[in-house]
Amino acid sequence: MKIEDLKKKLGTLQSFIYFDENNFLREKCSDEDVIQNVISEFESAILKWSNPFPLEDLLFFYGTIGNLYRIKGEVKPAIEALSKAVELSEGNNQISNLIRLGEALKYAGKHQQALSKFNAAIDQCAKQENSQLLDFAYQHKGKCLLEIEEIGEADECFRKAMDLRVQKGDESLIDSTQRALNFIKRYGGLE
Structure with a gap:
């Protein structure tokens, strides 16, 4: 094959x-x-x-x-x-x-x-001045922080990911981060 x-x-x-x-x-x-x-x-x-x-x-x-x-x-x-x-x-x-x-x-x-x-x-993205994957790194770091109940830090990572994804203009990525932010509101009570 x-x-x-x-x-x-x-x-x-x-x-x-x-x-x-x-x-x-x-x-x-x-x-x-x-x-x-x-x-x-x-x-x-x-x-x-x-x-x-x-x-x-x-x-x-x-x-x-x-x-x-x-x-x-x-x-x-x-x-x-x-x-x-x-x-x-x-x-x-x-x-x-x-x-x-x-x-x-x-x-x-x-x-x-x-x-x-x-x-x-995230460090590799900074060294290479490559923001193409930085939003993914922040998104997944945010999910990890959410699981260990570091809600404020998770929210910060999701917001950084969202800013980058809005710049990219990719609606599916924006939607994914919005779901994470909505989840954090329900789970962690953040606004």
């Missing part, structure tokens, strides 16, 4: 992935078998690949497999795959993989380690 075919399969998963309003807006899946089938296809493709992977493809595989395991709730293989992706990556790839690894650590209940990864992503 070609990598393009595997990428197309990821698009079919969106209808099975949702944000759980009852669990701090964590990503969950409505059909774990569908996600497991895609994970298995990705893992099988890695084993069957005859040529050495280009680094970009290898990062895509590790990042995708780790992210899908996290959504499925299997944090150990998620952390392993995403740690490998962070180790191999640099630049924007490293920033996105730090955010994904932070999420996996958060799902594993390792909130301080997760915050460390989100802060590293």
